[in-house]
Amino acid sequence: MTENNIKIDISKIREILDKNNGARIRSWLSICSRCGLCAEACFFFLANDKNPKYAPAYKFQRTLGTLYKKKGKVDEAFLRECHDIAWGECTLCKRCSLYCPFGIDIAAMIAIVRSICFSQGLIPEGLARTLPNYEQFGNQMAVTVEDLVETCEWMAEEARDEIKNVTIPIDTSGAKYMYTINPREVMFYPQDLAMAAQIFTVAEESWTIPTTGWDCTNLAMYAGNKELAGKVVDAMYKKALELEVEAILITECGHAMRSAAYEGPYLANYRNGKPPVPIVHSVQLFYEYIRDGRIKIDPSKKIDLPVTYQDPCNVSRNAGLWEQGREIVRAICNDFRDMSPNRDHNHCCGGGGGFIPMGGPYRKRRMRSGRIKAEQIRATEAKIVISPCHNCYDQLNDLNKEYDLGVRVVSLKELIIETMVVPEHLKPNPESQNEEG
Amino acid sequence: MNWDYAYDVLLSRGTWIAFSVFILGLLVRCVFLFGISLERDRPFYNHMDWTWGIKSIIRWLIPLGTKGWRQQPLFSLAVFLFHAIFLVLPFLLSAHNVLLQNAWGFSLPSISDSTADLLTIVFIISAALLMWRRIARPEVRFLSTWWDYTLLILSSLPFITGLLAYHQIGPYKVIIVLHLLSAELLLILLPFSKLAHMILYLFTRSFIGFEMGARRGARCW
């Protein structure tokens, strides 16, 4: 996609520039005083030997600032540079906004640059390849409904070995939660579904997996294709309304939360900016389970190895769930060690913002910029890293190999399953197994 | 060149022009931004919650009140002193109040001249620190444009010249004209440059307060 020569359509660029040219963008672009406080907030800057070209202020001034200054009259070389900055040097983690005295939302501006690049057909191939899948199958990995349902059955069968009567309800109207997942769980980590089913069964939750709008990830959002991103998120809202569920539950995924709860309403043109159905993240729900005793942790099974918690940007900093995550970890582990910085000030793992799906061509950069995270983890001397985000999970696994960290990367579900008490009546009784099959 | 004449013109007509451009400019800019914000900045209004907005503003006004400030404490302190003195000192100078008394027959409470001297020197030192930081830190030097340096010099010029004039150092008449000229230029430029952050700060900060706090339940400091 990016190899071919592109034809620049200035009117399209202008249209996007104009649509976004509101009071915020104007203020941000004009009052940035280039104080450089954002630079040290950015892990790209820190990981690349403090090269000033990675300072967030430079990134947005160079891209969006120049685009506005030139009123969209730019050449291909410049757009390619924008493309490189918007995807290769920024994960939209929003950490810089916490360090800007004016609170300039730099990630929002880089997102606009992404949609401008997209309008000119200039996006990383890995993201481009997911878009037709969204169009055709409604999910990024071209998983068919048949495959989804089959995998759910398979996993329910496997889960019944651990816990009696586990089922994975499909398309159940009136359930409390509509559990939306990452297609990666179906494709690569089906055990994730089995684990979720076990937790929900023990907690006696009323839940269901929908057959449309079940993919809560939204790579179209990261690809800058706002129209498609809106469709993706709207399909989810519509399904939730159709099933009359109380809330949409988001699996342990970071950017799914960002898409469903925060950016989605705008992408899908809900003028009030609020999702039509409440959005709940797994971290919040699991925290409530443990707090309310719906899931009990067996003290003898608590993890003794040193554990650290990776705050996914879109769960902690951008969704305010940092304490909930920690409470769960404290409940299931004896030796919890926090990274520094942590909570809402955590560094992005380096795989966010679409970086992981961008795949091989960006791997080298991803590993280089992930150095900061690797060093943070090493400093805690933890042996287990928990992250409630698929993206972080993949990136941490890669970092683990690259930097030889010797850690085990797990999701919250995994450790909850390991440590929770299975009530007597849910323990599978082997006698009946032969009869029931 | 007739310095006395220049002084008179700058003081009488100059201040009028400068202040009207300053106030009208800011007003027009704010009204304009408000106008376009209604359609294009829905997120600002949709998630409005002033407790978060005010928290966001106040936090960043306290020196070392945020993680960002604590990351660079010296800079934080310099910024705080620079802004505080810049905003307050001109109103508390006895010399300015005398002019006010003469023109409009009222004056604001003044501080003693020695305190004013001290504050001015503190201001100049913090301005120097900001300038030094701009040059010394590679990332800030890289980001800075000539306009950043110019505005920093321009905003400290009234204070430097004021100090020199008060102590009668150098050619008094030239310096006092320079004092007036730089101050008025600053006022005229203010609404149209990044210095407009004087007002816009409140809006951008409260926006990020709404955005992070009211919308996402997270902090922004």
Next chain:
Amino acid sequence: MNCPICNNTINENETFCRKCAWSILRADNEPEQDYEERFKIAKKNWERLIACECEARYRHLHKEHKILFCTDLYASSDYAFKAAVDLARECDAELIIYHVLESRHRYSGQIITADGETWASKEVFDKLRTSLQKYYSAKLENQPAPKMRVEARSGIPWIEIVRMARKEKVDMIVMGPYSIRDPKNGFDLEKPRLGETAKQVSLRAPCPVAIVTSPDQRLSLEQQTSAGEEK
């Protein structure tokens, strides 16, 4: 005490487990009555086993037999292929030749092929299917060949194999013990092992799994075991 086989609780006054009937062999001093009872239990267990729901389900669904042969694209799996072909011929089954291109970046559609990493496009699969077809039909030239079908997917091998086995309701999976991850480091016959894929498939498959090793590997496996590799 608990039964060492099925973990069922055995009462103190009993000499055997009433659930699994413990052992096939008869102890010298075992009373006739106990042996008879054990025999009955074992018989009943067997009836249960063949009447088990999954068995019933498979019986009526299976008009045709299917053998799923999983290839790793190296000649080392030819032994498994031989076994699969024999089985397919024997029971007149359809032979599905299956390969899973591994996705390294589990988020993106990038897969590992012989030419290195690439995007999972239709061309890649077509090319793979063609060469698989060519390679394996050449082996069966001038021989009675079973009905054959070539399939390819991308993903994590064991997951896709189990998924395929469930979807096609195959009767048996035939595969090699492990494969080469990195062509630069070939098979180390000194260090035989059961690969992750074979392990997971044999644990989770919905049908019997035959893992066919090459004679060389078997030999070294035996040496290893006798050298005290196992704990």
